[in-house]
Amino acid sequence: MKVDTRKLSPVKILDALGVTAPEEIDVEAIAHHFGATVIPQRLHGSAARILGLGDRAFITVDSDSPRARQRFSVAHELGHWMIDRGKLSGFVCTEKNFLADWSGDSPERRANRFAADLLMPSSLFAPAARNREMTLDTVRDLCAKFETSLTATAIRLVENGSFPAMVVYSNASGVKWKFRDRDISDEIQLRDKPGAYTNAAELLSGRNPASGPTEIQASDWFTHPRSKYYSVVEDSVRIFEETVLSLLWWKNEQQLIDLDED
Numbered sequence: 001m002k003v004d005t006r007k008l009s010p011v012k013i014l015d016a017l018g019v020t021a022p023e024e025i026d027v028e029a030i031a032h033h034f035g036a037t038v039i040p041q042r043l044h045g046s047a048a049r050i051l052g053l054g055d056r057a058f059i060t061v062d063s064d065s066p067r068a069r070q071r072f073s074v075a076h077e078l079g080h081w082m083i084d085r086g087k088l089s090g091f092v093c094t095e096k097n098f099l100a101d102w103s104g105d106s107p108e109r110r111a112n113r114f115a116a117d118l119l120m121p122s123s124l125f126a127p128a129a130r131n132r133e134m135t136l137d138t139v140r141d142l143c144a145k146f147e148t149s150l151t152a153t154a155i156r157l158v159e160n161g162s163f164p165a166m167v168v169y170s171n172a173s174g175v176k177w178k179f180r181d182r183d184i185s186d187e188i189q190l191r192d193k194p195g196a197y198t199n200a201a202e203l204l205s206g207r208n209p210a211s212g213p214t215e216i217q218a219s220d221w222f223t224h225p226r227s228k229y230y231s232v233v234e235d236s237v238r239i240f241e242e243t244v245l246s247l248l249w250w251k252n253e254q255q256l257i258d259l260d261e262d
């Protein structure tokens with residue numbers, strides 16, 4: 001079957017292939033369907049790359065990385081191929097591109113969006129996430145279901161989950177990036193660094209705080225002057241040696257309600 005792949009969205013692709021469950025999303029087969037051959041190989045200094053030649057493309061993924069990351073890499077490269085083909089013949093992408101480029105508008109951000117939409121389509125993800133606690137346990141459960149990585153799945157949960165939350169990624173020099181629920185007021189701004197009483201700060205200083213969701217004074221995370229009167233539930237985990245992923249959940253939504261009313 002000859003398909004004009006240009007501008008074909010993940011929703012349309014999954015629809016055309018008749019995908020109705022997460023385990024049917026065979027990303028290598030989908031890539032193959034669109035003329036892209038996936039080659040697992042040991043890569044140094046990058047997580048994945050793509051080389052396009054005419055109607056054919058070759059996607060190389062790091063064979064040493066976990067299966068969930070490989071799937072995201074393939075979907076990300078396929079995103080480059082579908083969205084930006086014709087403009088550029090090749091991309092070399094690093095883990096940093098996959099982690100950090102979720103905002104603004106760049107080829108990396110578009111490829112990440114494509115990958116998230118392909119591997120975790122809202123039509124399947126939203127029902128699976130509905131009314132679930134905004135915690136890493138929920139994220140891990142969804143990771144297993146969709147065979148996706150922790151970071152990408154946490155972002156998807158913030159986007160498609162039922163309750164207000166935010167993903168924050170920090171290292172010793174402070175907050176590196178965040179992904180917020182679009183319903184959260186702009187008056188809620190993160191501090192440059194997680195406060196001393198956060199689990200993130202403990203993890204960043206090499207200690208191991210009690211794991212799991214913890215209720216934290218909102219002022220330890222946010223600059224809003226009234227934050228000290230409210231709390232958020234923080235669930236943090238060390239991702240690489242020196243970086244921490246935090247999921248912040250307004251389990252008690254009072255702060256957001258009060259801000260709305262002001």
Ligand SMILES: [Zn+2]
Nearest residue numbers: 093097108111
């Ligand atoms: Zn890329």
